[in-house]
Amino acid sequence: MNFAHILLSSMKGMFPSLLWWSVPPLIPFIIAEQIWPVHKAPRWRDYGMNLLISLSSACLTLPLGIAAGLWSADVRNFLGWKPISFSFHTIGSVPTAGPALRILAMIFVPLFLHDFWFYWAHRIEHRVPVLWAFHRLHHSDELMNTSTWARDHFLQNAWRAFFSVFTLGLIIDLDFTEAGQAAFYSFMFLAGLSLFYHSAIRARLPWLDRILVTPQVHRIHHSIDPEHYNKNFADALPIFDIVFGTYHRPQKDEFPVTGLGAYFPAPRSIWSAQFGPLLAIGKMLMPKDNPQIEK
Numbered sequence: 001m002n003f004a005h006i007l008l009s010s011m012k013g014m015f016p017s018l019l020w021w022s023v024p025p026l027i028p029f030i031i032a033e034q035i036w037p038v039h040k041a042p043r044w045r046d047y048g049m050n051l052l053i054s055l056s057s058a059c060l061t062l063p064l065g066i067a068a069g070l071w072s073a074d075v076r077n078f079l080g081w082k083p084i085s086f087s088f089h090t091i092g093s094v095p096t097a098g099p100a101l102r103i104l105a106m107i108f109v110p111l112f113l114h115d116f117w118f119y120w121a122h123r124i125e126h127r128v129p130v131l132w133a134f135h136r137l138h139h140s141d142e143l144m145n146t147s148t149w150a151r152d153h154f155l156q157n158a159w160r161a162f163f164s165v166f167t168l169g170l171i172i173d174l175d176f177t178e179a180g181q182a183a184f185y186s187f188m189f190l191a192g193l194s195l196f197y198h199s200a201i202r203a204r205l206p207w208l209d210r211i212l213v214t215p216q217v218h219r220i221h222h223s224i225d226p227e228h229y230n231k232n233f234a235d236a237l238p239i240f241d242i243v244f245g246t247y248h249r250p251q252k253d254e255f256p257v258t259g260l261g262a263y264f265p266a267p268r269s270i271w272s273a274q275f276g277p278l279l280a281i282g283k284m285l286m287p288k289d290n291p292q293i294e295k
């Protein structure tokens with residue numbers, strides 16, 4: 001199948017499910033945020049702006065994601081590299097507990113791999129100015145809430161898909177049916193967790209803070225306070241922050257304000273959200289004025 005065919009069939013399958021998956025899962029978290037907000041309860045326009053950004057990014061990312069996947073397969077063929085085969089079948093054949101263990105492995109093996117890759121992609125985004133130019137859109141939410149979970153610029157999604165799918169695709173050869181199932185189970189778990197930890201619920205879960213990312217742990221990552229900059233990068237498992245020295249365990253009453261303040265106020269329109277970072281990158285790439293050149 002060529003690029004156009006894959007794009008068309010993916011778009012057909014994507015649109016009906018996109019709205020279904022983007023709105024109803026937010027509802028229980030929105031209710032909780034309105035009852036137990038961290039500071040000020042998020043307003044409808046905060047949710048609306050995040051939804052607009054996430055839906056437009058999903059549409060704009062699709063062609064880039066498909067191109068990255070096809071390119072990964074081409075590079076693999078070109079290199080003649082034999083990827084490592086991996087299957088969940090052996091786990092499933094364990095007596096009695098086999099099927100349950102297989103589902104758990106399908107959630108946690110991809111999650112562990114994803115999070116290791118995510119940790120480094122995310123840490124690089126905070127270091128490299130071109131990548132930060134679009135990642136800061138996610139951080140610019142002044143009232144971080146459950147709908148911030150997918151407030152990502154489309155180029156950020158494309159870069160992360162490229163970084164994880166492309167590199168993992170080169171290393172591991174998964175059975176396609178199993179890969180689909182594993183991606184589904186782990187995505188459901190991760191999406192639920194991300195909706196939860198972005199929510200502005202005043203919840204303290206110290207017993208969980210080192211095992212899974214919690215709302216308080218991720219709030220530190222979005223904090224406006226310089227003391228919290230470049231902390232808690234993990235998407236699901238804080239173990240990577242603990243091992244690589246970027247973990248900040250939240251204190252009892254540590255619920256910082258989020259956003260980027262005067263440095264980068266939150267964009268007020270979908271156009272400035274999606275095209276502002278492109279203009280900023282364009283300016284970075286423009287040659288600087290050379291005073292030696294005669295005018």
Ligand SMILES: [Zn+2]
Nearest residue numbers: 122126135139
């Ligand atoms: Zn970040």
Ligand SMILES: [Zn+2]
Nearest residue numbers: 138198218222
């Ligand atoms: Zn976030």
